[in-house]
Amino acid sequence: MDEKRGSGPRQTCVRCVYDTTIPRTTFDDRGVCNYCAMHDQMDREYPTGEAGWKKLVELAERIKASGKNNKYDCVIGVSGGCDSSYLLYLAKVKLGLRPLAVHFDNTWNSRIAVENIHRVLRKLDIDLYTYVMDNDEFNDLVRAFLKASVPEADCVTDIGLITTLYEAADKHHVKYILDGHSFRTEGFAPLGWFYFDGKYVESVHKRYGTMKIKHYPNLWLSKWMKWLLKGIKRARPLYYVDYQKEETKTFLSKEFGWQWYGGHHMENRYTIFGDNLILAGKFGRDLRYTELAAMVRSGQLSREAALEELKTPVPYDDEVTEEVKKRLNLSDEEFEEILRAPHRTHKDFETYHPTFRMLRPLFWLMYKTELVPKSFYIKYTRPAT
Numbered sequence: 001m002d003e004k005r006g007s008g009p010r011q012t013c014v015r016c017v018y019d020t021t022i023p024r025t026t027f028d029d030r031g032v033c034n035y036c037a038m039h040d041q042m043d044r045e046y047p048t049g050e051a052g053w054k055k056l057v058e059l060a061e062r063i064k065a066s067g068k069n070n071k072y073d074c075v076i077g078v079s080g081g082c083d084s085s086y087l088l089y090l091a092k093v094k095l096g097l098r099p100l101a102v103h104f105d106n107t108w109n110s111r112i113a114v115e116n117i118h119r120v121l122r123k124l125d126i127d128l129y130t131y132v133m134d135n136d137e138f139n140d141l142v143r144a145f146l147k148a149s150v151p152e153a154d155c156v157t158d159i160g161l162i163t164t165l166y167e168a169a170d171k172h173h174v175k176y177i178l179d180g181h182s183f184r185t186e187g188f189a190p191l192g193w194f195y196f197d198g199k200y201v202e203s204v205h206k207r208y209g210t211m212k213i214k215h216y217p218n219l220w221l222s223k224w225m226k227w228l229l230k231g232i233k234r235a236r237p238l239y240y241v242d243y244q245k246e247e248t249k250t251f252l253s254k255e256f257g258w259q260w261y262g263g264h265h266m267e268n269r270y271t272i273f274g275d276n277l278i279l280a281g282k283f284g285r286d287l288r289y290t291e292l293a294a295m296v297r298s299g300q301l302s303r304e305a306a307l308e309e310l311k312t313p314v315p316y317d318d319e320v321t322e323e324v325k326k327r328l329n330l331s332d333e334e335f336e337e338i339l340r341a342p343h344r345t346h347k348d349f350e351t352y353h354p355t356f357r358m359l360r361p362l363f364w365l366m367y368k369t370e371l372v373p374k375s376f377y378i379k380y381t382r383p384a385t
């Protein structure tokens, strides 16, 4: 791993599985890491049980009031994955909301993911807004990120989804975007593992792209600010429920015929490639750490089982790799060159990071008024290191 700090022996948190190979890990005198402390702080800020349900109902009331004259009162991003599928059920059935489902199709969906989306939406009678990415543009953008030799291989999809959610909300006069993140099952990516924003996408593509990008929904700061000023908020309802991953998968299968696709974020073939071959394989940043650590902290998995799982290699899918080479038109030599190229980071490109840092007090206010998630405020406005 390239970010191993210090010269001492590797130290592992006595509670979760984070160790000194994870950037910015520190330990208290009991040997518990700072990410566990962050979890406990979030756990107090976002309670579950009765107190959590009360907060969730209050949130639902605010959402209903904001959209009382509209066809929809919230938008929910869907991927066919477990978290977003459960969130649709929670929103519509348990909270009585009127969601519009939003999907950003980067044209690399797995078959199971698409079936999952349609099964859940049909049964819950929820409308779907889909943005289908121009295939050539998507390929040119992600190829540029591979040639740039940075870890954020698939941030083009993440940015595209966020922008599409805002666009759908704006178009339908909706004030709330709900997302299915749960810090108790997904955890927090270590600070410094990756970074992305709209300017970064533009800057990487300017240097390595080969065609003009006309359709990609990039998240320009000016556009984003316009949506924030309109009061479009982002909320994470799963923070307030005792969200148990395994139980939820069983529930979704029984209730909707939903299918498990074999791993976190494995619903999209380009995401599989980006997470496993580039982020983990080339950069040594294994996202399983993040998820397993979270499951251990929230008592859903034993520390021993998590450590055991981390001893197994990251699952590579040769078929996916071949598909990437073919669709991105990369020869074997070009592909090998990409894997061997010296590592670079977002700091080698233009980003909005200096602007976000300058606007730190404004983003603090936005976090307090639900306009941006707390994690955005923490990660994106912290001083440069």
Ligand SMILES: [Zn+2]
Binding pocket: 013, 014, 015, 016, 017, 018, 032, 033, 034, 035, 036
């Ligand atoms: Zn820990």
